[in-house]
Amino acid sequence: MTRIFKVTQNVLHFSIDTKAYPMSAILKTAYIFIEKYYIFLSLNGSELLVDMKRKDGVLVDESDAGEFYNELLNQILRVHIYQNTKNIRELILGRALHQTCIEIESSAIIETPDESSFNIDEIAEDWFAQQEDI
Amino acid sequence: MNKRIALYKQIYPIQAIQYSISSFIPVCPIYLTDINENEVYCEFDCSNDEYTEIRDEFCNYLIAVSNRSDHYA
Numbered sequence: 771m772t773r774i775f776k777v778t779q780n781v782l783h784f785s786i787d788t789k790a791y792p793m794s795a796i797l798k799t800a801y802i803f804i805e806k807y808y809i810f811l812s813l814n815g816s817e818l819l820v821d822m823k824r825k826d827g828v829l830v831d832e833s834d835a836g837e838f839y840n841e842l843l844n845q846i847l848r849v850h851i852y853q854n855t856k857n858i859r860e861l862i863l864g865r866a867l868h869q870t871c872i873e874i875e876s877s878a879i880i881e882t883p884d885e886s887s888f889n890i891d892e893i894a895e896d897w898f899a900q901q902e903d904i
Numbered sequence: 905m906n907k908r909i910a911l912y913k914q915i916y917p918i919q920a921i922q923y924s925i926s927s928f929i930p931v932c933p934i935y936l937t938d939i940n941e942n943e944v945y946c947e948f949d950c951s952n953d954e955y956t957e958i959r960d961e962f963c964n965y966l967i968a969v970s971n972r973s974d975h976y977a
Contacts, residue, residue, distance in 0.1 A: 793915065801971040808960035809967060813912045813942070823960065 775832045782822040782830040786842070789816050795845040802841055807834070907948040907955050908937065911966070918944065920970040924962060927969075932958045 776783045786796060796818060800809045803822070810821040820838065824830055911921055921944055925934045933949040950958055 797915070797967065797970055800967045804964040804967055808964055810909075810960075810963045811912075811915050811967070812910065813914060818915070 775835050777830060780823060780827075780829055782832075782834055783819065784822075784835045784838075785814070785817040785819050787816060788813075788818050791818075791842060791846060792849055793818075795842060795849050798845045798848075799838060799842045802845075803838060905952045905955065907950070907952075907959075909946050909948075909959060909963075910943045911946060912943055914942065916944075916966055916970050920966060920972075921946070924966045924969050927965065928958070928962055931961075934962070 774784065788796070796811070800811060800820075803809055806825055808823045808825060812819045812821075820835075822830060822834060822838070824834075921936075925936070925946065928934055932954065935947045935949065936944060937947045938945040946962075948955055948958060948962075
């Protein structure tokens with residue numbers, strides 16, 4: 771496959787196949803380049819079209835697209851690492867949050883009395899009836 | 905001069921487009937003229953001289969806003 775780079779009115783045009791590169795990586799790459807370039811992204815089927823223009827007015831050429839592709843590879847690697855380490859990151863975060871839970875001391879817990887420790891007849895007896903006996 | 909651009913929903917989230925437009929209102933009114941299945945059309949209400957610069961800045965800003973919702977480091 772031959773890559774087509776075209777420069778018109780100091781704007782570099784090239785395309786990226788979205789089947790080969792994830793959209794999130796392309797967008798992240800574009801974000802890195804907006805400091806020095808004006809970037810416009812559009813679509814043509816599965817092809818993402820990139821228009822790049824330098825902010826300082828310097829002429830653009832194919833090497834600018836090459837820089838973009840290199841950074842794109844870097845971002846794809848980051849996406850893969852992000853996806854591959856998703857489970858372990860969730861595990862570490864879950865464990866860290868669990869350790870921050872407040873622990874209640876065993877002495878602070880109010881123990882409920884055992885039913886066998888009291889006699890229901892002593893409690894339910896009428897007070898006046900007790901006094902009459904005295 | 906046609907001062908209208910098409911933004912693709914597969915690239916830019918609609919929330920990012922709306923946020924960017926609201927941020928650019930003090931600079932230049934931008935209208936959502938048409939929304940279809942894949943595209944959102946934005947029309948810039950500014951002079952021809954200003955249009956290119958505002959459009960370029962707007963597109964860069966849109967890329968920055970779109971990246972906010974992406975959380976991989």
